[in-house]
């Protein structure tokens with residue numbers, strides 16, 4: 001598991017560390033890391049380091065100081081470095097002196113055109129963790145003129161450090177070098193995209209950090225959490241997943257959610273609903289009945305995709321919520337809960353519920369998301385005493401106790417009709433096996449995204465292809481566990 005820490009936590013850790021090391025040490029460590037990545041990018045994009053040209057965009061604070069020191073390190077490797085000062089009277093003095101000593105050029109924003117045009121790489125040291133709001137007009141104009149790849153120092157300037165929100169002009173980096181740990185800007189929403197590839201450089205601050213504010217799962221974490229049957233297991237012990245989804249008119253959701261539950265490794269899938277024939281035809285291993293009332297025992301329910309928002313869907317949801325087993329409620333089930341909060345009364349208070357809304361469903365259930373997605377999902381998880389998984393390029397999964405897990409999409413190919421049905425089937429499969437619901441949602445999100453990526457191989461796919469690719473995705477995460 002990799003942690004993500006808010007800027008507040010990072011600042012506090014930096015304060016503690018700074019008291020123990022000579023002044024300027026951390027900045028030079030940070031800058032050394034930036035210079036190393038800059039050299040790597042120059043090699044990649046310009047075929048070498050010595051003789052190549054780098055422009056530094058330097059703002060008023062320590063972020064600009066990092067860029068200037070990195071420029072000084074690059075000068076020693078034969079790079080032509082020009083610093084563009086956006087705020088000359090507030091430029092980091094030691095950093096500027098170091099760059100000048102190393103033979104770097106310094107220009108003001110008004111005369112930066114030639115340096116930016118000639119640059120093989122641009123380093124964004126405009127603003128770091130103290131950044132507020134989008135780029136100011138002067139910086140925005142310069143950034144718009146950049147054609148070379150951009151390496152962001154700590155974070156792409158103009159993005160909100162704690163929410164990843166982009167609300168105007170912002171740097172779009174090819175890569176970001178950050179210090180000590182990942183911050184929310186690197187993993188949330190537009191910030192994740194604007195950060196490019198994120199490299200974490202250790203500067204000592206990582207040793208001072210408390211428990212993370214959010215976590216990201218690695219392939220090995222998912223591989224370790226995904227249930228593997230043992231010699232004593234049988235189909236019941238592996239878990240029976242109930243699927244209450246789809247309808248005779250719209251059988252697709254039923255077929256996809258049931259298929260994902262099968263491929264996710266549950267011991268048995270019981271389907272209950274009016275799409276029983278379609279489910280049987282595609283997945284003969286599924287035990288299909290017409291109604292939840294005669295579905296038999298299950299260890300978890302998936303409810304919602306395609307059940308409709310009328311009276312029949314309402315009754316199905318009420319039955320499932322009162323069954324006393326974990327529930328993954330998706331799609332129409334969320335709309336029903338939003339419209340009729342009394343449905344919550346049916347729930348056994350100790351039964352875990354995982355809600356998997358997309359943005360529209362989330363808004364219906366819990367109000368507008370706003371720029372701080374994590375705060376919104378945390379609030380909803382607490383309010384509904386449920387695990388809440390908000391879908392998006394970054395999937396955010398909150399536990400009612402405040403823990404948050406995020407999953408970054410590899411690509412947008414899985415954003416296709418029926419994709420959500422696959423996710424809920426996978427979650428159901430894990431819930432039935434007794435996996436902790438918060439972790440189950442995180443693991444399912446990871447495998448869902450990986451399956452989409454493996455199926456797509458750079459071309460569009462349908463949700464059925466994602467279901468087919470689930471075993472490949474599971475082999476991949478299990479291999480990561482074995483190889484460590």
Ligand SMILES: NC(=O)C1=CN([C@@H]2O[C@H](COP(=O)(O)OP(=O)(O)OC[C@H]3O[C@@H](n4cnc5c(N)ncnc54)[C@H](O)[C@@H]3O)[C@@H](O)[C@H]2O)[C@@H](O)CC1
Pocket residue numbers: 014015018026027028030059060061062063064066126127128129130131132133134135136139153154155158179203
């Ligand atoms: N504190 C530490 O121990 C370390 C800090 N480091 C660097 O220090 C950075 C934080 O430095 P600072 O706190 O000095 O502040 P920043 O460099 O993030 O910001 C400087 C100033 O820019 C202005 N500003 C805010 N939003 C802006 C916007 N949208 N456009 C233009 N200007 C804006 C504000 O006046 C702000 O105080 C980190 O991101 C990192 O790069 C590193 O050197 C590592 C060690």
Ligand SMILES: [K+]
Pocket residue numbers: 063124125126127128152153154155156157
């Ligand atoms: K920056």
